[in-house]
Amino acid sequence: MRRVNVAIAGFGGVGRATANLLLSRRERYAQVYHADVRLVAVCGSRAGLRDPEGLQADQLTTLQEGLSGPDFIAASGADILIEAGPTDFRTGGPGLAYIHSALASGRDTIVISKGALVHSGKKLCALAQKSGAILKLSGAASAALPTVDLVEHSLKGCNVLEVEGILNATTNYLLDAMMTRGVGFDEALREAQQGGFAESDPRNDTEGWDTACKLLILANFGLGAELEMDDLIVDGIQSVTAERIQTWRSEGLVPKLVGSLVHSDGTFRASVGVKTYPLDDAFANVRGKDKAIRITSDAMGETLAIGSGKEPLATAAAALKDLEYILSARLAPAR
Numbered sequence: 001m002r003r004v005n006v007a008i009a010g011f012g013g014v015g016r017a018t019a020n021l022l023l024s025r026r027e028r029y030a031q032v033y034h035a036d037v038r039l040v041a042v043c044g045s046r047a048g049l050r051d052p053e054g055l056q057a058d059q060l061t062t063l064q065e066g067l068s069g070p071d072f073i074a075a076s077g078a079d080i081l082i083e084a085g086p087t088d089f090r091t092g093g094p095g096l097a098y099i100h101s102a103l104a105s106g107r108d109t110i111v112i113s114k115g116a117l118v119h120s121g122k123k124l125c126a127l128a129q130k131s132g133a134i135l136k137l138s139g140a141a142s143a144a145l146p147t148v149d150l151v152e153h154s155l156k157g158c159n160v161l162e163v164e165g166i167l168n169a170t171t172n173y174l175l176d177a178m179m180t181r182g183v184g185f186d187e188a189l190r191e192a193q194q195g196g197f198a199e200s201d202p203r204n205d206t207e208g209w210d211t212a213c214k215l216l217i218l219a220n221f222g223l224g225a226e227l228e229m230d231d232l233i234v235d236g237i238q239s240v241t242a243e244r245i246q247t248w249r250s251e252g253l254v255p256k257l258v259g260s261l262v263h264s265d266g267t268f269r270a271s272v273g274v275k276t277y278p279l280d281d282a283f284a285n286v287r288g289k290d291k292a293i294r295i296t297s298d299a300m301g302e303t304l305a306i307g308s309g310k311e312p313l314a315t316a317a318a319a320l321k322d323l324e325y326i327l328s329a330r331l332a333p334a335r
């Protein structure tokens, strides 16, 4: 049995859910990968916990002040970092320093927050390549909805020509509530906040930035594009009025906030904005906080995935899907 030490930086709802799910799956990791997976450290912005023998679920309720930061994680003996801090794509957010430090020292890294990947993606990839660390990011690229996995595995070898994605749960929920229940924008947003899937600053959702981050991550990490946020045309749903909703309804059209990517002659064009679909289009039937992606490739035509899941469990599970990828890449399967 090979020992694998994991640390989690960022200990809000998603970080905690990831810790608990990981601890509940230790038996699975032992059986499938012959790996003794231990959670050796967790930390938030100011406090943390460390135990070289592995933390237990009942220890995770009380963190100790002062135990935090990339050096704390480095000293924990972790082989793998899971980064689950808050997203800030304008600065890279607190995750950037953790991810940078882990990749520079060759530690395999699973990223959940989007900020560092959008802000410094190219640099982080170069660091990983240099040190030989594996960088995985399913949790940052729409989590329960497979996106990067689809292009990397299911469509391997195909030339992706076009991507359309309903990549943000909040805006899909809002538009659906306004269209089908006649709920106003502010009331629908309150519901999304109560549901726990809207960002703490919901303008990141409603103005299209969260969709733009996910689209950019898919393009750069999944398809080899080199887009910067300034290359994207980004519009949101903030100016959707009750009158427009009424017009769409009477025309039999369903509005969705969509991230679009067009790939031709090695060039990627990306944008985010409201698109409308006829009632018989699969996108028109993506309801509530579900997300969806439609990928058109040269050889496999149109591929469609629709996904959802209860948060924060779904995002935790996406990150632990990445953990299993790393376990299988690094360890021989159990016999």
Ligand code: HSE
Pocket (backbone or CB within 6 Å): 167, 168, 169, 170, 171, 197, 198, 199, 205, 210
């Ligand atoms: N606020 C996001 C959404 C979840 O509504 O999809 C985190 O990416």
